[in-house]
Amino acid sequence: MNKFTKKLMALGLSAMMAVPFLTACGGSEGGSASDGGDSASASGTVFKIGGIGPVTGGAAVYGLAVKNAAEMAVKEINAAGGINGVQVEFKFEDDVHDAEKSVNAYNTLKDWGMQMLMGTVTSTPCQAVVEETHKDNMFQLTPSGSAVESIKYDNAFRVCFSDPNQGLGSAKYIGENGLASKVAVIYNSSDVYSSGIYEKFSAEAANQPFEIVAAEAFTDDSKTDFTVQLQKAKDAGAELVFLPIYYQEASLILQQAAAMEFAPKFFGCDGLDGILNVENFDLNLTKDVMLLTPFAADAQDEKTQKFVSDYQAAYGDVPNQFAADAYDAIYIIKAAAEKAGITPDMSTSDMADAMKKAMTEITFDGLTGAGMVWSADGEPTKAPKAVVIAVEEVTNDDGTTALVGSYKAM
C-alpha cells in the first residue's frame, strides 16, 4: 500500500466517522460556517473553502464585510448548483488583524478540512499566512491583502491592487485629472501598507504634472497629533493632501485640519473605506474626500446594483469595497475551479497546482473590474477607479435629521 492510498483510506475513514457526527448536530452548526446546504457535507463530496480576517478589533469593518459578502456568494453558488456540480462549504475564522492569530486561524481551518483559502483580509497577517499556505501548497486568494509580500509565492493571488499599484494609480489619477499642482502626503512610516503606497506614489509623482511639497510621516506610537504634519502641508501651500492610511487616523486628520481651518482636497486609497462608519463622527468633514477604490456602491451597472440590494437585504448596510472584493474572490475561485476542472477528492496540493495554472488563463468580469486577468506572480490587471464621498441630510420618520454619507463615482 503506498502512501497515497493510505492517506485516501484515512480520509475515507474520518469521513465515515464524521457523517453521523454531523447529522447528529445538524442544525446547531450555524455560527461562522455558512450552511453548505445538504447532508453531503463530509470531506470529499464538497469543496471546503476557508476565510480568515478580522471580525473583531480595529480592522473589524473590513473582516466583517469580507465574511458577509463571501457567505452571500457561496449561498448563491450553492443555490445555482455549486462549482463543477459540487456544493461549497465556507468557514470564516477571526484573526483580529494579528499575524500570530491568523496563523492559528489557518491551522484551525486546516483541521476543519479546508482545501482552498480565501484570505486573509489584511496585509500583515497575510504575509504570515502565505508562508504556511506555501509550505502546504494550498491555493490562496486574498480579496484585499495588498502588500507586495502578501502573495509572494506562486500559490497566492489577489483580487485588489497591490500597495505599489495603488500608489501608482493614485499618482496617475491626480495627475491626469489635474486635481492639484501642489500635493502633500501624510503617511504611516511604521506600516507596510502605508509606506508601500507612499514610495510608489512619490516615484510616480516625478512623471506627473504635480509636485510633492510636503511628505510627512507618523508612526503607530504617535498617531493622535497631526497638527505639525498638517501645519507643514498648509505652510507649503498644498492644494491636495494624499492620505495613504487607514480611516481611524484619517478621521483625526480631517478633524484637526478643520480645527486649523485648512481645507485642501483629500485623496486616499482603500484604507479610507470605512470612514463613514466611525461612530459619532461628524460626516460633514468627509464631504468631497476622494478615494481610489475599484468599487462604488452606487454604480449603475446591473451587477453592482443586484449585489448592493442583496447585501443590504441580508446584512442591512451598504457594502464597501472589501465586500465587493470578497464577493468577486469567491466567484474567481469558481471560475478558476471550473477552468481547472478540479474535484473535491483531489489532494489540496494537486488542487493548488491546477488552480495556479487556471488563474493565469481566466478573464474575469466582476464588481471590482471588468476583464481582470492575472499574471503568474498573482497580481491582477484592471483599471483604477476613484469615488468621492457625498454627504446628504435626510429626515428620519420621527422628524429628526441625520447625515448620511455615500460614495459616488467620479
Next chain:
Amino acid sequence: MSFLNHLINGFSLGSVYAIIALGYTMVYGIAKMLNFAHGDVIMVGAFAVFISMTSMGASALLSLIIAMAVCTALGVLIEKVAYRPLRNASSSLAVLITAIGVSYLLQNLALLIFGADSKSFTSIVNLKAVKLFDGQVSISGTAIVTITACIVIMVGLTLFVNKTKAGQAMKAVSEDKGAAQLMGINVNATISLTFAIGSALAAVAGALMCSAYPNLTPYSGTMPGIKAFVAAVFGGIGSIPGAMIGGLLIGIIENIGKAYISSQMADAIVFAILVVVLLIKPTGILGKNIQEKV
C-alpha cells in the same frame, strides 16, 4: 509665525501629557509604585464621558462628574484588590507586574464591552479658538482649558499635600510607611485616598485628551500613558510641578522635532533627550535627591 504655531501645538499636546503625568507622579510619590494601569483608567474615564454624553444625553459637566466617580471607584477597587495584598511582598517587581496585568485586563474588558471600532469623541470643551496676529496663529479652546486645568490641578495638589492633614499624612507615608503607622496614621486609608485622587484626575485627563484628539478606542490610553510616564520621569517622578514641566517639555520637543528635524524620528528625538537628561540629572529635572539616613 509657523514656529509659533508649532510651539503652541506642542504646548497643547504637552498639557495633555502633563495632566496624565500628574496622576502617575502622585501615585508614585506616595505609594512608591508605578501604576502602569493609569493609562487605561484614563481610557475608562473617556468611555464614561462618551457613554454619558452620547447615550444618556448628559451635559459635559455632568458627564465629567460621572466619569470622575467611576474612575475613583475603579482606582480604589484596583488598589484594594490588586495592589494592597502585594504591598509587603518581598519583591517590588510583583506589584509592577500586577499593574501591567491590570492594564491588560482593563483594555480587554473595554474591548469586550465597547468593541474595537473607534468612536469619535464629542469635545467637552465648548470654547472658541483664540486667534492672534490676524488669524495666523490660533490656540484651540481645548488647549486653553487643558492648560488651565493642568495649572489648577497642580496648584491644588501642591496645596493639598502641604496644607491639609490628609496631605501631610500622605507625605509621612511616602517618607516612611512604618514610622507613619507608629505615629497613628492609617496607611491603608491614605494610600486609598491617593489612588482615589489619582484616578479622579485620570478621568479629567481622559476627557480632555479625547477632546483634543477625538478618537476613542480601548487602546487609546496606552501610548499617551507611556509618554506621560516618560514625562513624569523627565520632570522628576514624585514631584508635582516636575510632572507638569516634564509633560509640557515632552510635548514641545516632540512637535518641534517633528516640524524641524524629521516627522519620522519624533519619538526617537524625545527619548534621546530623555536619556541625555537622565544621564546628567538621574532624578529628573525637579527630582529630589533624598539621601537614606542610617
